[in-house]
Amino acid sequence: MGEFLEEEYDILRESVKSFSEKEIMPLAKKMDIDDYFPVELFKKMGSLGYLGITVPEKYGGSGSDYFAQAIIEEEISYASGSLGLSYGAHSNLCLDNLYRNGSEYIKNNYVKKLCSGEFIGSLGMTEPSSGSDALSMKTNAVKLDNNYIINGNKTFITNAPYANVFLTYAKTDNGITTFLIESNDNGFSRGKKFDKLGMRGSPTGEIYFNNIKLDKNRIVGSYNDGKNVLLSGLNMERAILAFNSIGIARRALDLAVNYSIERKQFNKPIHEFELIQEKLAYMYTKFESSRLFAMEALKRVNNNKMDALDAASSILYASESCEYIAREALQIFGGYGYIKDFEIERLFRDSLLLTIGAGTNEIRKKVISESLIKKYKNGGL
Numbered sequence: 001m002g003e004f005l006e007e008e009y010d011i012l013r014e015s016v017k018s019f020s021e022k023e024i025m026p027l028a029k030k031m032d033i034d035d036y037f038p039v040e041l042f043k044k045m046g047s048l049g050y051l052g053i054t055v056p057e058k059y060g061g062s063g064s065d066y067f068a069q070a071i072i073e074e075e076i077s078y079a080s081g082s083l084g085l086s087y088g089a090h091s092n093l094c095l096d097n098l099y100r101n102g103s104e105y106i107k108n109n110y111v112k113k114l115c116s117g118e119f120i121g122s123l124g125m126t127e128p129s130s131g132s133d134a135l136s137m138k139t140n141a142v143k144l145d146n147n148y149i150i151n152g153n154k155t156f157i158t159n160a161p162y163a164n165v166f167l168t169y170a171k172t173d174n175g176i177t178t179f180l181i182e183s184n185d186n187g188f189s190r191g192k193k194f195d196k197l198g199m200r201g202s203p204t205g206e207i208y209f210n211n212i213k214l215d216k217n218r219i220v221g222s223y224n225d226g227k228n229v230l231l232s233g234l235n236m237e238r239a240i241l242a243f244n245s246i247g248i249a250r251r252a253l254d255l256a257v258n259y260s261i262e263r264k265q266f267n268k269p270i271h272e273f274e275l276i277q278e279k280l281a282y283m284y285t286k287f288e289s290s291r292l293f294a295m296e297a298l299k300r301v302n303n304n305k306m307d308a309l310d311a312a313s314s315i316l317y318a319s320e321s322c323e324y325i326a327r328e329a330l331q332i333f334g335g336y337g338y339i340k341d342f343e344i345e346r347l348f349r350d351s352l353l354l355t356i357g358a359g360t361n362e363i364r365k366k367v368i369s370e371s372l373i374k375k376y377k378n379g380g381l
């Protein structure tokens, strides 16, 4: 990304790369096989300033920006897609939203601890009967004197089995309100942790709210204004999470190209066969174009937070490209690609989440098409 950004970002990238090589890569296989969530790495990422990268120093962050966050997301995902997913849920979906919309109380009591890694964060939106149609949630909060009583449950929540802090949404009398729920609130409980196809090591689970009583300090944003809290970050979330795909895709491309140089059949390295050359050509083209587009989309969303068209197209293309690249890389590895000893097997399984998590590609296409029609009705691109 050095071609697009100033030198300070290159320095950050080198530092995350070195952290990923030393700390994440040696654990990546264990995370996958044992579904092991490395809590200890969160503390280290906190001390290096990666968790609160978009948060000002006053609240425990590093005072950088979304470009820095995208670099961290890509480099962590290169080493482990599942840690990239958990990092994105913690640092972007939960922490950045709490910083942008939270009160001074929230910033002082929660944002600081999320920046240091003392607390792990989650975003609780999806429910058993409301996934794509998230706003039809059943979780509700009833106002009682100066408190709010919350009942409901959320499912498929990244980091939920370990998280201390949940940014969550509940129906209120005149809309939706965003609340911060703590794992030690009375009435909070965790349900099962899911056993997944891929992204293992990024824990996904259910949470239950049974008459949780909160005071107004736990409202994020304003009462009944949860829809705006949700929309305020949606485009940036998509623009950043595209780099989860890009990190995994870059790793798959690296492994496949190197393997095509080393592996010989018919007395030739396999990259000399035209059918393999075609694969490598498309893999590189899709990788480079999705990365260039993701960077450009991030810039546009950074300038205009309401740019749904670019945010949704960027993550749509990055996720489809990653799935394609991982699949083709597996094919280049032949039978070895199908064996768990080879990393590409994990990358392929991880890639399948990217078109589903954080909103499906069908919904992203719907958003793109609707934004496009709106733009054309107002004069075109």
Ligand SMILES: Cc1cc2nc3c(=O)[nH]c(=O)nc-3n(C[C@H](O)[C@H](O)[C@H](O)COP(=O)(O)OP(=O)(O)OC[C@H]3O[C@@H](n4cnc5c(N)ncnc54)[C@H](O)[C@@H]3O)c2cc1C
Residues within 6 Å of the ligand: 089, 122, 123, 124, 125, 126, 130, 131, 132, 133, 155, 156, 157, 158, 159, 196, 199, 204, 353, 356, 357, 358, 359, 360, 361, 362, 363, 366
């Ligand atoms: C590993 C993992 C991690 C996750 N992490 C989180 C998290 O941290 N926080 C959180 O809140 N959620 C999280 N999710 C949930 C995720 O956001 C949802 O799974 C996703 O939004 C889809 O919802 P659903 O699974 O209920 O599918 P549904 O909404 O039931 O969709 C089923 C199918 O119908 C399609 N469909 C639905 N509506 C339409 C439509 N209008 N037009 C065309 N097709 C449509 C969908 O694209 C899909 O193919 C996670 C999910 C997974 C698997």
